[in-house]
Amino acid sequence: MPKKAPAPSPHSYHHGHLHDALVRTARHILEKEGFAALSLRRVAHAAGVSPAAPYHHFADKQALLDAVAEEGFAALRSGMLARMAKKANPAARLDACGVGYVLFAVENPALFQLMFGRSDREEPANEALAAASELAQEVLQTAVAQCSPGDKVNPLTSLRLWALAHGVAKLILEAGVKPTDYGLKSTEKLVESLLDRGKWEKAG
Amino acid sequence: MPKKAPAPSPHSYHHGHLHDALVRTARHILEKEGFAALSLRRVAHAAGVSPAAPYHHFADKQALLDAVAEEGFAALRSGMLARMAKKANPAARLDACGVGYVLFAVENPALFQLMFGRSDREEPANEALAAASELAQEVLQTAVAQCSPGDKVNPLTSLRLWALAHGVAKLILEAGVKPTDYGLKSTEKLVESLLDRGKWEKAG
DNA sequence: GCTCAATCTTAACGGTGTCAAGATTCTTTC
């Protein structure tokens, strides 16, 4: 072997190893340098492979992005569940769910924008991606359901909570909303204040 | 001159006419073909001008996009005010404000994504753009203020309403939320149900 | 009318997503 072998020799990946390596590399670039730096050629180069190699594992760039987004939804779900696990009563768990949603977005801005952010899509998105997305949604829905046991849950209630959390996340990411603008020290405090259902009716 | 002169001859634009024409053309392409089709070369070609011409009126592509976004914020403000003008009491006006926000987003999806959607921006954005954005925000803030006259308005209340409306808009655009999924016939009905402050506490 | 600044064009550079053709390698089958 020559002294440096930056790229693994052909077929050192097999049975989808390059597939996974590309997703891993893409996510790495996304986190380190943002969405704008995430090009297929760049991912291929970083993975030690030619620019056309990814096309044997993904139909196009969007398919690779979808795979990254799919991992993102799993991570979002994990983040929410981890925060919820620390709370005992259902109401606190529901709060933790929303806070976990927003904090995931704030801590992984580029990934969050990749998970959503695709506006002009007409095709109904990947199937595995849709499944991962729904799995994350279910965390919120069950949290809502356990908050009023026995009662039938109005689907609009879950949707409204989702929309509120999503809006808070997006406003922080896209509109430059900062906790200090509202006299709060941390993003977590801001999110808790915004999502706290007890405070909605007062101080109008 | 060869037989066909599809493009206006040089300097048929003067004193910023091309500037305005480029913004107009960009907005047209954005509405007709979506964000992905909005390239600087395409805008220049559609305006009958060489690929490099826009650089005499805009620092770069983002500057042109900012100009389009600025118009977008003005249109958003107009849309909200138009809907509010039809209502008499302050509470109904506040509702109309939120509905107008979401319906603008749904009716101008690409423009709305352009107005927000910029994630990895470190520079504090254009000044005129920021002004237009704040002008739109003020519509909501005054609507909230007039809803509880005399009282001091908690800034978090306005922010929460903004976040809710923004989240609803983004979920419809990005997550494929449809009114029919919730037994509602129109987007307007869905938005009204989600934003209606009277329904927040019941049907948990 | 000449000068000067503003504006536009042409040409080019590096980068992008994507595809076709060929080379290479693993896997399967005899």
Next chain:
DNA sequence: GAAAGAATCTTGACACCGTTAAGATTGAGC
């Protein structure tokens, strides 16, 4: 184990992108 075939990777190309430099053309002011 060797041949055949499928899977994988590379090379090279195409069209498009944002952006810049160098020149041409135009209108305005002295």
